[in-house]
Amino acid sequence: MNGHGLEPHRQGGTASAESGIVLLEGPGGVAVALTPDAAEATARSLDAAALEARGQRPIQSPSIRI
Template identity: 55%
Template sequence: MTDRRTVPGLREDAGHATAEDGVVILDGPNGVAVTMTADAAALTAERLHAASLLAREQMAAAKPGSEGSPRA
């Protein structure tokens, strides 16, 4: 598993999404900005949610003493 302390640019602040003139604008950290159709934004949201659930499971499994984590 990747050590979170060594991931360059890892952010803990969330992006901000708005709807304007029928499109979704996602403003993220470091000046990242993406404009998407409503359908593309919805699919992106679903994929981000699924990935966040998996990442949380991975973090829980990596904690010492949890099932599936390597023992020291």
């Protein structure tokens, strides 16, 4: 995802459960409601992407934000 012009957030999101739904609140006002299955799939995907990103060279542009 190069060239999207957004600065990556340095704060993580917070997850909670309410009435059988997983609520994910992230930085910048991001909010997502997920089923438990979708939350587990998202957690696996985020974990895999974070592991992969740690092995990559950082983008040099200061104007990259996700």
